[in-house]
Amino acid sequence: MEVISTVVQLAGGAVLTTLALAIIVIYFQPAYIVHFFLRLNKWRAGCTTKYVKVGEQQFAYMERGRPTKNQPSLLFLHGFSDRKETFCEMIMHLPKHLHVIAVDLPGHGDTGIKAKADLTVEAYAAKLHQFIGVVGLDHGPLHLIGHSMGGGLAGCYAASYPEKMWALTMICPGGIKVPENSVMFEKIFQGNRHVMIPETVEQAEEMFNICLYNKSLIPPKRALKGYVDYSRPYINFNKELFDAMLELGQDGLTPYLGKIAAPTQVIWGRHDKALHISGLDVIKRKVTASLQVDIIEDCGHTVPLETPQKAASLILNFRDKFAKKQNKS
Secondary structure (H helix, E strand, C coil): CCCHHHHHHHHHHHHHHHHCCCCCHHHHCHHHHHHHHHHHHHHHHEEEEEEEEEEEEEEEEEEEEECCEEEEEEEEEEECCCCHHHHHHHCCCCCCCCEEEECCCCCCCCCCCCCCCCCCHHHHHHHHHHHHHCCCCHHHHHHHEEEEEHHHHHHHHHHHHHHHHHEEEEECCCCCCCCCCHHHHHHCCCCCCCCCCCCCCHHHHHHHHHHCCCCCCCCCHHHHHHHHHHHHHHHHHHHHHHHHHHHHCCCCCCCHHHCCCCCCEEEEEEECCCCCCHHHHHHHHHCCEEEEEEECCCCCCCCHHHHHHHHHHHHHHHHHHHHHHHHHH
């Protein structure tokens, strides 16, 4: 009994020591909070991180499942200054038999980018096309899903490489010039050009207030500090990329909308303050392909974070409808 008591005491001491060390690390290195949850969510989603050489550039991506002939693979493209793990919550709500890949776009997450690289949407689409070929997604039907900047890129890719596409889903896509400015663009035009590239906790809170309708999801101060610290190595590139997008006049996707041939789904948060929902009106006028529009109530710009289950359900519904139409024809 005495031996057991000693072991329990030692074990308890080890737990307390570990907990104390964790608190110290979080206090002095809050960026570790971000790294911890990135790994945790990826594990919960059942995804594995992989790396592949695309030309001279290494791409990082995460994958779950294997391709099948009957179910088109899903490829997820994240938004500006984001990374592949942003889709983990959505992936958790997708059936496990589906083959899923989410990629870190050049300059984001764990995918690097060359200095003075071409940052146009066309250059990103060309590099994405190379990635798709290297990982073998060009061997079967592809369902391309993009959020924000990734939504604009997905639309550009679908228009540029129609033979590769089975279906397209754009979530609050960027690259559409609309008559009514969003809160984000109002701040940009008032002089806060890099409002979406926070360098302080206060700026991070302002950014999350723009992105999120559900304010309860805004992280606490210590976590915001972790986000700022984590993002610091990306700041210079993010500014360069954001400036390049602004030079296009918010209109990088619009010229490609009429060239999209694949069945298209557009999902938008009703209360998006980053990219105004009136972009839907432009899409409806320009897109000639089969179009399904889904508006999520009580949701802002960060659909994959705010309403992951709803977004996953809408995507599955869209896939099922299109598959049934294919079977009938």
